[in-house]
Amino acid sequence: MKNSPSKRFHQLVVVGLMLFFSASCNLVRLNEHHAAKKLNKLEVFNAQFKADSMEINYWKGGKGPVLVFVHGFGGNALMNWRQQLEHYAKTNTVIACDLLWFGKSHSNAQPNLSAQVNALNQVLTYLKVDSAAIIGQSYGGFVALDFTYQFPEKVTRLVMANSPGSTFDVAILDTLCAKYHVAQMADLFVLEEPKNVQRLTNLSTYSDHHIPNFLLKQMYQQYFVHFHEEQRLLMQTLAGEQNRLSNLSIIQKIPTLVLWGDKDEIFPKREGEKLAEAVHGQFVSIPNCGHAPQVDNPKMFLTALDAFLLPKP
Numbered sequence: 128m129k130n131s132p133s134k135r136f137h138q139l140v141v142v143g144l145m146l147f148f149s150a151s152c153n154l155v156r157l158n159e160h161h162a163a164k165k166l167n168k169l170e171v172f173n174a175q176f177k178a179d180s181m182e183i184n185y186w187k188g189g190k191g192p193v194l195v196f197v198h199g200f201g202g203n204a205l206m207n208w209r210q211q212l213e214h215y216a217k218t219n220t221v222i223a224c225d226l227l228w229f230g231k232s233h234s235n236a237q238p239n240l241s242a243q244v245n246a247l248n249q250v251l252t253y254l255k256v257d258s259a260a261i262i263g264q265s266y267g268g269f270v271a272l273d274f275t276y277q278f279p280e281k282v283t284r285l286v287m288a289n290s291p292g293s294t295f296d297v298a299i300l301d302t303l304c305a306k307y308h309v310a311q312m313a314d315l316f317v318l319e320e321p322k323n324v325q326r327l328t329n330l331s332t333y334s335d336h337h338i339p340n341f342l343l344k345q346m347y348q349q350y351f352v353h354f355h356e357e358q359r360l361l362m363q364t365l366a367g368e369q370n371r372l373s374n375l376s377i378i379q380k381i382p383t384l385v386l387w388g389d390k391d392e393i394f395p396k397r398e399g400e401k402l403a404e405a406v407h408g409q410f411v412s413i414p415n416c417g418h419a420p421q422v423d424n425p426k427m428f429l430t431a432l433d434a435f436l437l438p439k440p
Contacts, residue, residue: 155345162209169216175231176250183250184231185224189216192283193256194436196223197247199265199290199419200316200362201327202350203230207264210425211432218437222259224250226270228354228361238360240368243270244277251281260284260436265393265418268292269365272372279377284436285408288386288428289418291398293372294405300366303393313362317355321347333390333417375406383408384435388416388423409435 163173171188186204194215198207204223205212212221225232227246236242247270251259260283263271268290275282300312307326309315318324321343329335338346387399389412396412403410411431416423 153345153349154342155349159205159349162205166205166209166212166216169213171212171216171221176253178249178253179234181227181234181236181246181249182232183224183227183246185222185250186212187220187222187254188212189218189220191219193220193222193259195247195251195256195259195261195271196221197261197263197267197270198223198226198229199267200358201229201318205230206350207267207419207421211262211421211429214429215436222251222254222256226267228357230350233354233357238357239364240269240273240361243361244273247274248278248281257281258283260286262286262288262432263290264288264421265290266361266365269368272378273368275381276372276377279381282381285378285381285383286386286432286435287383287399287402287408288420289388289391289394289399291394292402292406293369293375294402295369295394295398297366297369299394299398311363313359316362317358318347318351319355324351330392331418331422333388333415333423378406381406382435384431385410386420386428386431387412388418388420389414390416391418393418411435 166186166188169188171186173184173186176183176185196204196208196211198204203225208223212223215221224247226243227234228238234242234246258281261271261274263286268287269292271285272287272292275285304311307315315330316327318327324343324346325338328338383406385399385403385408387396389396400410413420413424413427413431421428
């Protein structure tokens with residue numbers, strides 16, 4: 128039996144009000160507030176470190192062996208690592224910083240990989256962390272690799288998630304730029320307008336998700352509106368770091384897991400396999416995941432991390 132005209136009108140009004148409410152509220156900020164409350168209940172709290180014209184925003188909490196999570200190019204620590212922080216706060220001390228020129232972290236330093244490593248080291252020194260396992264995803268993997276390269280005595284285990292380190296074939300990046308009709312990688316990852324958030328989301332995850340325009344604008348304002356010039360410099364200088372990090376003998380002495388979403392459009396799975404072989408590490412492929420497997424399939428991502436970070440006696 129069909130609804131009466133008055134009932135259909137009522138349904139349309141309800142749907143209209145719901146859409147108006149969603150568009151008028153900042154859902155991204157509400158989501159971050161909810162995430163922060165859940166972490167606070169697990170005694171993981173937000174704080175700031177300030178030194179040398181630098182301010183680093185970070186999350187820290189839990190008890191036990193230290194795990195340091197380093198996010199990729201875009202967003203902030205909470206957006207990238209929320210579920211992992213919640214999971215490991217029950218068994219470990221967890222730390223996740225907003226990288227320089229992302230989230231609420233910034234510095235007067237020259238934007239490059241060394242600046243990121245120096246900032247991370249200063250925060251860990253301030254927090255009196257002598258040793259930790261470091262988990263880096265995408266650009267965060269480059270930071271984690273360089274940190275291990277410079278401070279191997281501080282790294283107990285290293286996880287490289289969809290981050291090819293110094294062994295990747297740079298020609299892949301040229302192919303990717305040609306596919307998306309951009310001149311350089313920075314044009315893909317440094318977002319100049321809200322609509323580009325959709326492209327980056329599709330590029331990073333395996334399943335395409337249509338994001339409403341109002342939500343694209345909110346995401347852009349929350350995560351992508353600042354530090355464009357510094358982020359472009361980070362991306363432009365990254366390619367030159369490959370030779371500096373080419374000697375992997377130091378990394379070969381550190382237990383290393385290379386974790387990969389097997390449908391990664393940015394760095395194909397063979398690049399992860401190549402890195403794992405070069406560092407004498409383990410390689411784990413997560414099926415039907417893109418460049419951000421911790422988002423595409425957080426359960427399988429955590430299962431692989433657990434097996435490596437929390438080995439059974």
